[in-house]
Amino acid sequence: MKNYILNRLLQLIPILLGISFLTFGMMQFAAGDAVDIIYEQSSVSDEIKAAKRSELGLDQPFLIQYSRWLVGIVTGDLGRSFISGKLVFETFIDKLPATIELMLVSIALTIFIATPLGILSAVYQNRAIDYLIRFLTFIGNSMPNFFAGLLLIYFLALQLNLLPIMGNDWRAIIMPSLTLTISMGAKYTRQIRAIVLEELQKPYVIGARSRGVHEFTILTRSVLRSSLIVIITLIALSMGSLLGGTAIVETIFMWDGVGKMAVDAILMRDYPMIQAYVVWMASIYVLINLAADILYHKLDPRIL
DSSP, X not given: OHHHHHHHHHHHHHHHHXXXXXXXXXXXXXXXOHHHHHTTTSOOOHHHXXXXXXXHTTTSOHHHHHHHHHHHHHHTOOOBOTTTOOBHHHHHHXXXXXXXXXXXXXXXXXXXXXXXXXHHHHHTTTSHHHHHHHHHHHHHHHSOHHHHHHHHIIIIIIISXXXXXXXXXXXXXXXXXXXXXXXXXXXXXXXXXXXXXXXHTSHHHHHHHHTTOOHHHHIIIIIHHHTHHHHHHXXXXXXXXXXXXXXXXXXXXXXXXXHHHHHHHHHTTOHHHHHHHHHHHHHHHXXXXXXXXXXXXXXXXXXX
């Protein structure tokens, strides 16, 4: 097991290095001069700009700048924001708890809703309840997050006055998490239905039924266990996306997380923050996929 984990970690290193190089290069060559961006709202002399470039190390060759930035990432020094002047790392740490909270609530709601619906739809295949669940999941899967969020705001906040659009208490997280659950739940339900239908046709299920094993026991102890790999895959993909911050949802509900921070950084051209965000997203995805691979290997040692 240790060798398996070590080999997977070694495979991730060149991927992360390549992403970091492309990210830094794109910001350097596409963003324009960072010092001009900093002083675009004020008139300063060329001497002051030159001194600022020297202070930030922007007068160095590209590879030297990249090397310093890469060393900073490894040591936790992601630089300072062009706008606020705060350390980028500290800003990330400050915004991350809100994003993690939203992620955990959304995934918990999704699993709680999608798992029984997916199983129910598979067990009652081609019956009225199956058609209803498939119709609802089709709608949920087709609906963009921003549109679902606006519908929830209109009905739950403006018309019924049940929930706040934004805030700091526990009620404020309900609508953004429901918005994310609509699309994720629809996707999860359809995937779980498909894998359960496939498992129900396998010989071990037919054999268990012929021996008189109760259907509920077959579903919970055999079919659902065999479906865990698919469910883990879905959870891993969702965690990677949600930990990166759901920019649109966080912006709509003014949820002060990583996604909203990234949107603000893009609008204000805060390039150190954008660079750090892209590297964060890449790191989260590869680490979540690594964790999923390890769980696959644990559940089924034949998977290499």
